[in-house]
Amino acid sequence: MVVIFWLFIVTMLILHMLRPRFRTQRLSSADFFSELPPAKNDVNKPALKPPALTPLFVIRMLAAIALLLSLFDLFTPIQTPPLNKQDNSQNLLLIVDASASMTTKITNNQSNLALAKQQIIELLEQHIDTSRPICAELTTFNTVLQPIGQFNSVAPLLAQVTQLEATTLGTDLNNLRRHISINKDKTQCPNALIVIVSDQSAPIWVNKMKKLVWHDVGEAVTNVGLINLTTNAQKFNANKQQITIQSGYWHKARPATLTVTAPGGSVLSQQSTDWSNGARWTTAFTPLQSGLHHIKITPGGAYTLDDEVTINVTINPPFTVDWQIQDTQLKTLLGWQHNSNGASLRVMPLPHDNVRQGKATQYKVPHDNKTPTLYIMPSVTSNDATLYPISGFKDNDPLLLDLNFDLIEQITPFSLPKSSQLSPVLWSKQGAWIARDTTNNAVYLPGLPQLTNSSDDKMLTVMFFNALKTLTNNTPLQPLYSLTDINNDKVTTSRLPLHSSEGNTAQPIKSHGVVTFAPQVALDVQQSSQWLLWFTIFASLMAAERILSAWGGRIWQ
Amino acid sequence: MFTAKIKESDQLSCPISNQELKHYQLQSKRLLRSDINGGHLTRRRGQSLEFKDFAHYQPGDDIRYVDWRASARIGLPHEWIIKTFVAEQKLQILLSIDNRESMLLPQPTSKLHHACWLAQSIKTICTNNQDIVNVHQLFGDTNQALTHINRSNMAFGDQSQQLYSALSKTPPTDTSVNHRQLAQLARPAAVWVIISDFYFKTNKSIDLLAELVRKRRAAKNWIIFIDINSWPNEKAQLGLGSRRILGPNGSPDKTNGIYDINEQHLLQVEGKIQHHKNQLFNRLSHQTIDSSCWLWPSDKTFDHQQFFRERFFNDKVLQRLFMRDTF
Known part of the structure; x- marks a missing residue:
């Protein structure tokens, strides 16, 4: 629409700038010029000169503007703030990542969660207008979403935010997406601005969601940790059982030592990590006796929950x-x-x-x-x-x-x-x-x-x-270790990384959207009724232009 | 055909007020006419109802005019006193105005404006003298006099605008001289004032006008040419360079009226204008004709009213119209 507008205006200007190269003069003695030689041919070609600010030119430009305003109003629905007071309030759905990765230590030995709290406070103090009504919901998420409460003022919301703690669970972004899609219209604060604070990069799907801000507080830091344990223990195999340990680093390589402690405290194995083949390193050890074996990699880096694991090894009797x-x-x-x-x-x-x-x-x-x-x-x-x-x-x-x-x-x-x-x-x-x-x-x-x-x-x-x-089905082998889950979310001696990206402290930092409440206030889309007024003005101006041009006298010609 | 479109505000009123014209008339009457120029005298001695003076009886005087009572009272023995009377003959002034389309230019103040102002000023003075003024359309075959101004419609108001409107609405379609109406209106010893720009395109118009002038001169009319010459002003407005020149009838030729005007061209046009005028004046060289050229200043935006005032009050020919007669 803007391009059409300027094209129209420029065309009008050019038409009014086209002038003959000669000046017209009306003389009573014109008959005595007839014997003069005619002018050169190029005099007849028009030239561009500054447009004369004649009354007709002004009327035509005004008519053009009125016509374009009419078209603009006709094809551009306007958004107007609703009269409903509830819709005018600052509705906010704050979702804070409380997964285990939020315990990652970043700059100044501060955790991601502490930084998230600090930035949430700053965001709210900066963008929330305390003079206007507020409706806010606070929710945490890891593998599931956990509603905390609903608030009508900033102070209790901030107080609740400061009390948030990270859990030992992982992060399920698909569950988060599903929850937002299903429940965004069912919250107590309708049409709320959704602000998600996490150390994860903003996933692609947030680009398709309106009124959603993804604030990534993560920071690339070095971490070394355990990634996976596997065992070759089989019931019908008489060979010795062996446990394979996979470890890795993120961001920057850092030498570390992997220590396996046997029951009783004796060191069963101690090896230095070898990052020569990349960011992953695999080693194995053979337990000599049943009991709790402690595996630890030091120094572990920014994220500590993947640094050590205790497994209960069962040396099954020979078959x-x-x-x-x-x-x-x-x-x-x-x-x-x-x-x-x-x-x-x-x-x-x-x-x-x-x-x-x-x-x-x-x-x-x-x-x-x-x-x-x-x-x-x-x-x-x-x-x-x-x-x-x-x-x-x-x-x-x-x-x-x-x-x-x-x-x-x-x-x-x-x-x-x-x-x-x-x-x-x-x-x-x-x-x-x-x-x-x-x-x-x-x-x-x-x-x-x-x-x-x-x-x-x-x-x-x-x-x-x-x-x-x-x-032999009646005598199953005991598991080497057990994972934490929603029913057992406390770190036990046998915790292992929960998801593929846990411990990854080198994810790209990617946020999405900007927190602002002014344009986010629920707006009603209405069809403007101004276009008819503008069109009437346009028609009136054009009628006046035609009438004045025909009968208005010399000044209008 | 070109039709001038003038707003009412452009129809300027006459620049000279009645009071100024009365003063002008008095000033003119202080001047004595030095000679008798034709049979146009307005006042003659003779029998009339209007007493003029007493005089000593001279042989040959009509004995009926002897004032016996005055003679007995103030006269010497055998001296008679007689009364003298003024025989007043009304002056007729014929104002022939050229209202061809060339007179409607330049705009916004045209030569026809000046002509109408002049007619209005002369009319005002003449009506003060109880003279007869007839306004006549010089060109065009019309059966009626345009305007007859005499004592009956001697409204002292400014009639120049009405006159302009009447003349500008119906410019003549042909250049034949309106001689029939002139013959009907003109009396012997009338004053014929011709107000025109004397632009002629054909010799026929010149011949017709020259013939008419000769006839009126034979009828003892005093003929005055007022040449309203706007060329200096139009030349200044025209300037030099590429110009499309439109005249009363649009473009003058096939070139669409576009010329590259230079100084030489202006001199050429000026000479051509003067040549046409000379053709008329040369044919009337043996006639006694007073003429006055009102040459507009070579200023694009001069004050027309101020120019008219100065030109009117200093015109020697017009002054002679209103001089005190000698007896």
Whole structure:
């Protein structure tokens, strides 16, 4: 609209600046000039001269301005302050980051939260007009939003802000976004200006939200901390357990020392960080005994909650087996130790005759109820090679996980006769191929893998480990550590970083928006009724211009 | 056709008041006419109802005018006193005003304004003398005298504006001299005052006017030419450089009236104007004609009213109109 306005004005000016190069003179003696030689041709070309401020020129310019004001009013809705007093108040929704990262120490050994408090106070004192009504809500957020209260004056709001403390939880910005989108119109202070104070960079989505200010109080500082712990501890693995530690630095590299303290206080491992491959460094240690191991990296930098962790390591006893099958190839491969008394697992064959006679369940030597037992049915001879299709199976049974039923039909295994003590899992008309004896914690399998690359053998391998996991499910390993969560938000001895960016003290500082209440007051969009007035003025001026130009006399021409 | 558009405020009133004209008339009457210039005398001795003086009887006087009572009272024996009377003959002044379109220029104060002011001033003086004044449109074939001013409508108010309006509204479409109305109006021994710029485009107009002048001169009319010459002023307004010159009838030629005016061109135009005027005056060289040229100053914005006053009061030809007659 502004461009059109200036184009119009400039065009009008140029039209009024176009003048002939000659001056017109009316003389009574004009007839006596007729014999003079005519002027040069270029005299007829117009020239640009300063516009004459004639009354008609002034009227035309005024008409142009009136027309453009009319168009401007017609196509530009105006925003007017509402008459509603509530809408005129200074409505504010203050959301303060209270996550663990706000404890990061920055300049002058001041935490992000302390700086946030200070800047919030300054912002409110600078922008809040105490003479006008105020409606403010204070909320903190980490992984969830925690409303603090609603205030109608600045003093109690500031008092509450000064009492804010950081929690040990992380930050869930998606949850924050969801909450703002859903609840921004449901707050007690309608149409409020949302001010978010955090040490996080303003996310991209704040650009799409109106009346939202993201104030980033963060500052790039150096931090060294633990990032992750992993372990290779597996129940069926007889190898020694090893714990891998990943640590890293942010902002600037700083040498640090990683110390692992064993139960009793003895130093199990102590290594200097090696940042030669970048900002991440990985090392591992092997615990020698069960108990609390303390891992600490020093100096830790600005953020302290990722500097140390205590984990409870459980050295599980070695996995032993009462292997009563002649083929020990698999046992050897798995590194299992034989233990005829008190083994973790018993593997034993079912004799041919017992199966044939339907006495498989009676074959209990040396079966006891405490030791999980895996019964391996006898191999099928060629004489018995009769193909039977699968008649049924127990849906969702873990023993059937990832099994190829087509392959099982090709094996044509021995089948167990129906018995009240057995719970069939996979069966044919002949009998059960895979069964479970829940009373005696036993599983019956049609065969044992022979460690070949055949499809049948791979299928038997899957079947074997399905049974193994099923039988040992009652004795899960203890976790190495537990995370803090919403129900347990206090730092315990086993706390680890909660989210991927925790400890990242080198995020780019990025704020969004400016705190101001004057334009943020709720405005009503109205269509201006002035355009008709301006258009009437324009029409009147043009009518006057035409009339004066035609009949107004010499001064108007 | 060019039509001058003048606001009412531009129709300036006559610059000379009646009081000034009376004073001017008295001043003029103090002057004695040195010679008898034609048969235009206004006052003659003779029989009239108006007593003038006593005189001694001379042989040849009409014995009916002897005042016997006065003769017995103051006269010597055998000396008779006779009464003398004034035989008053009214003066007729014909004012022929040129209202062609060239007279409507320049603007805003045109030559026609000056002509109307002059007519108004002469009319005022003449009505004071109880003379007859006729205003006549010089050019154009019209059947009526434009304005007849005599004792019956001798309003002493300023009629120059009405006169200007009447003349400017109907400029003549042709340049023929309005001789028929002049013949009807003019009396023997009348004074014929021609007020014009004497711009002629054709010799026909010159011939017609010269012929009419000769006829009126033969009828013993006193003829006075008042030449209102605005050229110096128009020249100053024109200046030098590229100009589009519009006249009464718009552009004078095919060049759209655009010229590069220089000094030489101005001299050329001035000579051409004078040449046309001389054509008329040369044809009347054998006639006894009084003429006065009112040459406007070469100032673009001079005071027209002040100029008119000075020019009117110092014009010797006009002064002679109102001199005291000799007997």
